[in-house]
Amino acid sequence: MKPPPVKYARAGDVQEAIALLTEHGSDAKVLAGGQSLIPLMNFRLARPSILIDINRVRELDYVREDNGTLAIGAMTRQRDVETSSVAAASVPLLPEVLRHVGHITNRNRGTVGGSLAHADPAAELPALVTGLGGELVVQGPNGVRTIPAEDFFMSTFTTALEPDEVLIGVRLPRLPGGTGVAVEELARRHGDFAIVAAMAAVHLAPDRSVDLVRLAVSGVDSVPVRLHAAEDALTGGRPSAEAIEAAAATVADAIHPADDVHAPASYRRDMAQLLVKRVAKAALERSETKS
Ligand code: FAD
Known part of the structure; x- marks a missing residue:
């Protein structure tokens, strides 16, 4: 499919882009890499009156x-x-x-x-x-x-x-040197958007206790979710399977997945919990080998 007719303007700098957005109002759309906007226009899911191209900024x-x-x-x-x-x-x-x-x-x-x-x-x-x-x-x-x-x-x-x-x-x-990181996704095919994704960063103090944990998930709410309670459950103690289980047990309360054609909400909830366990374990192991 081809997009509907649309006007086009190229901004040379940020000020010019802002002036064009101000002039054309909410019907205008910024064009960056076009990897989401152009497919949306092709499917008539987005119908901006004008594209403001910022590729030369x-x-x-x-x-x-x-x-x-x-x-x-x-x-x-x-x-x-x-x-x-x-x-x-x-x-x-x-x-x-x-x-x-x-x-x-x-x-x-x-x-x-x-x-x-x-x-x-x-x-x-x-x-x-x-x-x-x-x-x-x-x-x-x-x-x-x-x-x-x-x-x-x-x-x-x-x-x-x-x-x-x-x-x-x-x-x-900036993450401190020696931070272990991990990402896990469930997707139908390579290159597809994830049904559920989880990511972790973990750092150990000199006494080998966990002094920094960052955990996030996507695909399980209307916004990306930082898992504060799971981070708290892992922080302060020594890395252990029990601490990972305790962290994963907090995930269900932190997310609000919806049913859709790809997966029911209950499946996304279970997968989020599983993937959080996996990324927490992998990031901890990598931080242990780095410290
Ligand atoms: P555009 O498509 O140009 O713009 C997207 C939206 O952001 C538009 O509304 C636009 O107006 C607005 N916008 C862009 N830049 C600005 C700005 N600076 N200020 C204000 N508004 C702005 N993404 C994933 O995260 N995970 C995936 O697995 C994934 N798989 C993909 C697979 C395929 C086959 C394709 C085509 C895309 C996939 N994407 C995926 C999306 C891809 O990451 C897009 O590049 C991204 O979502 C949009 O970036 P863009 O620069 O192309 O933005």
Whole structure:
């Protein structure tokens, strides 16, 4: 299918993109990698009156360390982050997670900002940013504001972005050296969106007790979910099978899966619990070999 007729404008910088969004109102859509927006238009599920192409906004294409955080520009291609040594050193969960996003061809075009602004509840990057307590940086006519991930993702395909705002970047806290990470997904085929995905980052203190745990799941709620209670259940003690069981037992209360054509809610709930156990165990084992 082909998209319906649509006007097109190319922004040279962020200010120009904001001016175009302000001029055209909520009928306008930012065009980033087009990997979600163009299929939606082809299926007539999105009908913007005008596309505002930000692919030439070079200032939004970067991966850099900044004051204890990893800063990524919204127009950075997913594949560039996946292969970035700076990203791998700061947040080793990122390349692990990105390998599960579609196919390499999608990641060559798809942007970090596009995935976050699109806010698909099954997507991996929103779950990673939520799980690590990241912040989204947005810019509009009134300037720049920073939004914690847990406030940015509001519901399915719905974020705290205003119609005249552009997502300009994301900041992730750097993970301490020796952090073990793991990602597990249930998907029907390689490259498909996950039915359920889980991810973990775990760090051990010098006395081998667990001093940092980050756990997140996607595909089991209208937004990505950080599993605070499960993190608390694992933090402070020595790694153990009992602690992992206790953490997994908190998962069902933290998520609100829905029935759909892919899986009933009860199955998603069971899978979330199982995958959380697996990623917690794998991340703990990897942190033990690294410390
Ligand atoms: P676009 O499609 O250009 O835009 C998406 C939406 O975000 C639009 O509404 C657009 O207006 C808005 N937007 C984009 N950038 C900004 C910005 N800077 N500021 C404000 N609004 C903005 N994703 C996964 O997470 N996991 C998968 O397994 C997966 N599998 C896929 C498989 C296939 C075959 C395909 C085609 C896509 C898949 N995707 C998957 C989606 C892919 O990750 C997309 O790249 C991503 O969701 C959107 O990024 P984009 O840069 O292409 O954004």
